[in-house]
Each structure stands twice: as C-alpha cells, then as structure tokens.
Amino acid sequence: MSQETPSVFLEEALQEIAYDIIASLPKIILALIVIIIAFLIIRFVNVLIGRILKLVDLDGTLKKIGKIDLPFSINNFIILLIDVGILLIALFGLTNFLLDPLQLSIVKEAFQYSSRILSSLFVIIIIFFLYNILIGKVTTKTRMRGYIMFIIIILITMMIFDLANLTPLTKGEVQRGLSLGLSMTIGVFAIWFFFHGYLDRMVSQKKSK
C-alpha cells in the first residue's frame, strides 16, 4: 500500500498535467499560428514597404534638402516601427485569447504604461536631436549651450516625474516648482536678451560713479 501511494500520486499528477496540456493545446496551437502569421505579415510588409521606401529615399532626400546626416537610417526606423506595431497587435491579440479578464487588465495597464515611457523616450530623443542640429548649424557660445541644456534637463525631469509612481500631491508640487523655475529661467534670459545693452551701460555708469 505504502509502495502504491507515491506511484498513484505520480500517476494522478502526470494525468493532471496531461489534461492541462491537452486543455491548453488549442490555445498553444492558436498562439503558434498567430505568431507565424504575424511573422509572415512582417516579412511581406518589410519587402513591400522596403520597396516603397527605396523609391521614397527619405535618407537621401533629408541629406539633400536639409543637409542633415542622421546616425541611423529613417527607412530602417520606419520598418522597425511597423514590425513592432504588427508584433504588438499579434501579442495583444493573443493575450485576449489566453488570459482571463483580471490578467488582461494588468496587461493593458502595462501596455499603456510602456507606451507612456516609450513616448517620453521618443520626445527626449527628438529634443536631443534638435539640440544637436542647432549646435551644429548655429555658432553658439558655451554659456548659451549650457543654458539650452539646462532648459532641456528641466523638461526631461518633468517628463520623468510624470512617469514616476509618486502620490499626485508630490507629483503636482514638483511639477509646479519645475514650471516656475523654467518660466523664471526663460524670463531672466528674455530680459537679458532684449535689455543687455541698457543693463551693461547702467552697471558701467554705476561703477564709474
């Protein structure tokens, strides 16, 4: 009897696992089919969009018109965006089939949060990209560069705080403070920019007195 019990237990366990596998087999097959279809679509779309983008020649046009040499290919970036989009559709479609409503809401939240992070990252990249172009095209002093960088850092900090899991009160206070700082920085800069001649003369007159 004592010899039979573990074997029966094992048999039951294996049977249960087998039932689970059999029960989830259609879902696994469906998932495989969806993934295969997604990859096939990606392959097809890559060829098609690749040909269209070859004709459009965004990299060449940007280089010719804007005299801008990007560190990456826009064509490849667009294709990557499309591929990621298709993959995400496939993944999210699968989660709809495979997960229960509670899990699904968690996944939805995760997706939404990831999209916020991604969009913030995207904005940061664009800001730095524009900053890089500005520095490259316009002759600027080191102090001016520092000033622009300072504004950029404030903006980025605001976006990071927006993503952080702080209480709404803290988040609001921090953002108000940063906004005030940003406004004052720009205001002081504007006063200096428009009236620096007058201010210089006023200071030198006071010094001479």
Next chain:
Amino acid sequence: MNGTKAIAHNTRLKFLLVIEALFYGVSSALTTGLLFVYIVSIGAGIEGISVVVGVSGLIKLFTHILLYKYPNFLITKIRANFVLNHGLDRFFFIFIPLTQNYFVIALIYSVAAATPTTAFMNLAILGSFSGKEIKDVTAKRAATIGVSSIIGYGIAIILLAFLPPETKFFYIYILGVLIGLMATSTISLMNLSHLEKLEIPQNIEHPEKLFSTSAYMVAILAGGNLLSMVWIPYVMNHLKGPDYLAVTMNLVITLTSIFASLICKGWSFKTLRYNVGLDSATPLLALATPIALIHPMLSAISSFTFTGSNFIASFLFGGYKKWLGAIRPSILMAVILCIANILVAPIGIFIKEEYFLLFMFAFGIKLVAFILASTTMPEVAILPEDIARTYSFTLYNKSIMGYNISVEISRDTIMLTLRLVGFSLVMLFIYFIYRILFLMIS
C-alpha cells in the same frame, strides 16, 4: 518583276485602292459619321462626345507610337494583318448601337480606332508607288472618299428618316459594317508581298525636314478640325442661318474637296503654297461675313485651300520615303492625325460657344502652319531654299532642346509625386497599425 508586269501590278493595286476608298467612304459615313449623332440621341451631349473623342484619340496615339517604335509589325504577313485590322476596325462598330453608356461606346470606338488601318493604308500607297503615282493615288482616293461619303450620308439621312426610332441605328450600323467588310474584302485581293521586303532605315538623314513637315501637318489638321467644329454652329446659332444651310455647307465642302483633289494633284509645291496662305485667312473671312447665305461659298474656298494645304504634307511625306523608308512616314502620318485631334478637343470643350475666340484660335493655328510652310520647309518656302533649311534646322534644334528640358522636368515631377504618394502610403500604414493597437488596448 519586269516592266509590263510591274505596270499591270501597279494599275491593279491603284484600282483596288480606289475601290476600297469607295466602300470605305460609304461605310465610314454610316458608322463614324453617325457616331456623334448617336451619342447625342442617347442624351450624352458634348460631354459624351468629348469623352469618346478624347479616350479614343489617346488610345490611338498610344498604339501608333508603339508601332512607330516597333514598325516591323506592319510588314510581317502584311496582307493578313491588314485584312484583320481593317476588318476589326469596321466590325467593332456593330457593338456601338447595342449600348447606351457613352463610356462603353468610348471603349468600343477606342478598340476600333486603335487598329492601325490608316498606317497600313499609308504604307500600301507610299511603299508601292513612286512620287507622281503617290500624288495620283492620294488624289483619286480623296476624291472617291468624297463621292462615296456623300452617297453614305444620303443613305444615312433616308434610313434615319424612315426606320423605326428604336432600331434605326442598329440597322444603319449593320449596313455600315457590311459595306465596310466589302472594303476589307478588296484588301484581301491586293498583292502586297513586295512591302514585306521593305527596309527600315536606322538613321533619319534629315530630321529637321521631318520635324518641320510634321509640325506643319499637325497645325494644318488641327486648324482644319477646329474650324469644322465651330463653323456650322456659328452659322446656325449666331447668324441664325436656315436649317438647310448646314447640310448645304457640308455638301459644298465634300464636293469641293473632290474637285480640289483632282485639280491640286498636278500642282507643284510652289503653287500649292498659295493654298496655305488662303487657308489661314478663311477663319477671318468667316468671322467677318455676317450674311449666312455667303458662308457656303466661303466654305468652298476653305475646303479647296485646306485640301491643297493637306496635299503639301502628304506629298512631302511621299518624297521622304527615299531616306526615311515607306514604313515610318506611314505611321507618322497616323500619329500626326491623332495629335491634331487631341490638341483641338480641349479648345472645343473649354471655350464652348465663344465663337470669336474659337475662330481666332483656328486662325492662329492655321497662321502657324503658314509661317512654318513659308519659312522652314525648303520645298514650299517663300524664302530661298538654303535659308529655309537653316531655319528648319534651328527650329528642330530649339524644339529638341525644349523637349529634353520638359521631359526632364516632367520626369522629376512624376518622381516627386510618386515619392510623396509612397511616403503618404507608408505613414497611413503606420497610422493604421498603431490605431488598431490603440483600439485593442483601450
């Protein structure tokens, strides 16, 4: 072929070409001639006519440009090809009265118009005869077509008046097709095997001459087409001429063209050039004559001078076969006819009943033809031949330069448009994907 046999062969061919013109003229009057009447009768009006003329003109131009690029098609199994194309050209008209949709009519007429019957006919004449004989055959055919189209229009008027309204066009078109197929059968009797041995010169010796003559022919045909479009409505609507005047003018034009063909065939180029000058003045004469009853007389002058002016181009193309071969001019003349039709169609559509402007356009186009003839065509020019040759060369060079620039600009524009369309498509696709994703998540 020895001398006697060659003469017999040429005489037989000439006879068959004239017989073909006789049947073709009647058939053409009953089919092509009634096409606009049929379009109007189904309620399509100017819009329908413009669609039919525009679509068929473009398709005909496209097929003939292809033929110009690959002219060997014309001389491979020429008789079978000619019979087939001529037969199809006539046969397709049978389907026109079966539909009341002018888009379908445009398509059927385009198929009929796209068959290179005119190019085959030009080749049969230019490739078979020498200079004088070409003039003779061209003139005889023009006169025969004039006579037979009068017969054709007579039959059409009688049948339109007496047949039941629901079926009259169907029966008239069947009759037109059957008579047209008789014209086709005369072609099957022609011996055209000598044309299969024709050579196509790779280089054009005098491109400037070809250019001047082609430009002249486009201008003379376009001016003639525009004048024929505007004149009768002007007399009927503006001068309030009686109904019979339109028929009289058409009859006078056709009869004069018959006599002009027979008279002008013996004239030298230097004599024929006076026709061009007079022809360019006819739109002004028509515009300046307020009495409707005088217009048939003016139309006789116009028809005579137009026929003479048209002969200059036809005879010159006949002469160019020494260095251009017989095949390319045959196709080129058909291409020129298409270009002239396509050029005139938008003027008629956009200006509509502004008679003064339309007459001035016709005068302007004819004046261009006169200037081209007097200054750039050495055979016809008022200027000494060497100066005309220099002008012709200058015109050719400038036009080629302009053409190259416009081709370059057009190519760039097309590429830019394609790029923008491609970019928009890609962006739309990205939007589509992420919109789906967004809908799935939210």
